[in-house]
Amino acid sequence: MMFAVRLTSVPTPEITLSEFVTGLEYDDIPADARDTVQRAFLDTVGVTLAGARDDAGETVFRTDGITPDDASTILGLGTERPATQRALHTGTASHALDYDDLAWAMDGHPSVTLVPPILALAAEEDATGRDLVTAFAAGFELECTLAAPISPDHYEDGWHATATFGALGATAAAASLRNLTTDETVHALNTAASTPAGLKRNFGSMTKPLHAGLCARSGVTAARLAYEGFTADPTAISGERGFWDLYGPEARDDFTFDPKVWALQEHGIHVKYYPCCYFTHTSIAGTASLVDDHDIDPQNIERIHVRVAQGAADALHHADPDTGLEAKFSMEYTVASAAVRDRVGLTAFDDDSIDDPVVQQVRECVDFDVDDDLHYDSHEANVNIDTAEDSYERLQENPPGTHDNPLTDAELRSKFDECARRAVTEETADALAAIFTDLADCDDIAAAVSDAAHP
Secondary structure (H helix, E strand, O other): OOOOOOOOOOOOHHHHHHHHHHHOOHHHOOHHHHHHHHHHHHHHHHHHHHHOOOHHHHHHHHHOOOOOOOHHHHOOOOOOOOHHHHHHHHHHHHHOOOOOOEEOOOOEOOHHHHHHHHHHHHOOOOOOHHHHHHHHHHHHHHHHHHHHHHOOHHHHOOEOHHHHHHHHHHHHHHHHHOOOOHHHHHHHHHHHOOOOOOEHHHOOOOHHHHHHHHHHHHHHHHHHHHHOOOOOOOOOOOOOOOHHHHHOOOOOOOOOOOOOOOHHHHOOOEOOOOOOOHHHHHHHHHHHHHHHHHOOOHHHEEEEEEEEOHHHHHHOOOOOOOOHHHHOOOHHHHHHHHHHOOOOOHHHHOHHHOOOHHHHHHHOOEEEEEOOOOOOOOOOEEEEEEEOOOEEEEEEOOOOOEOOEOOOHHHHHHHHHHHHOOOOOHHHHHHHHHHHHOHHHOOOHHHHHHHHHOO
């Protein structure tokens, strides 16, 4: 890997990471990490297409007079709007369903911070699929590295890490795609350090997906400004009263970075199997397994009790949801859906599904508490189901789709089809799946998606 010449004798974190971003080439990325990125693109494109038909996604397009009527428009690859506007629209749509992936290495949702700004710049940069993979990897490694010294305290304090670390990851991805110099990238990152925001209090509302749109816009804005000579303090992230000081705990871990250690390999990306908050997923899987294994009639359920980590309690505060958005952040509703329905899929969170009488009957029987022995971010859930006749218990360590136990290619494609066909024809969905499944082989991503959108 070739790094740009350091512009100062002091190896600040900003310089170290900017050198990595500007020096990174496609062939530097390990093959399994490149595969993880390609799967992330396919998954994110699917959920973005569907998200543009959801309230939050559709509203941000409509507010600017845009009708998200084809794949190029939804994915932000057309050039009729400013790139910053396209990043905002596509970013919000990508997170609208809460069906997008996540990574504990940054305590948030990485791909919705990276794919939208990359796609927003792809056409004007004549980007190839290899360019997209490289930009994603640069952004992912940077946002995970910057998260490490202050996580999970940052998230526990109420910040939505997707929005905060994501703004910096989006900037790195945009800087990579735009081929900024190391000096320009330092300025871009430090400019972006003044933009992060996003409150967990807004979970369950349209504003949560807006966080992804705002950080995508911030990344594009910071990279474009830096390219034009815009400057920032050189240590706005690491310096006194900088990003880490203000957004992190008083005592934090030291900054470390080894370009030979890849977060994409060590921690990876978890792909969601259910379109709701990830802190519900293990409980959903455990409940569904108990009901299936013991042929439990939902009508006979008297109580479902779940024990989970503190992170779940911090994120899930809609015990009796009124809307599909609130239901995505309800342990009670999602567990009840798992007990009643064959599949907790997109339709489970349509507003007219919330009042299903059988689901509501079971929801009133669900409660959960915190197991203090579990790590804050633990996936683990202990599920107990009581009926009039018997009691059943299951310890579920992980949900489907973790980095170490990924969805099969068929499962990932099925999820893509479930999402994409809400927004585009089957023919277009198939063409898009082919593009993003073999992304590295694409010579012109904007042209390929346009051809798929208008066969």
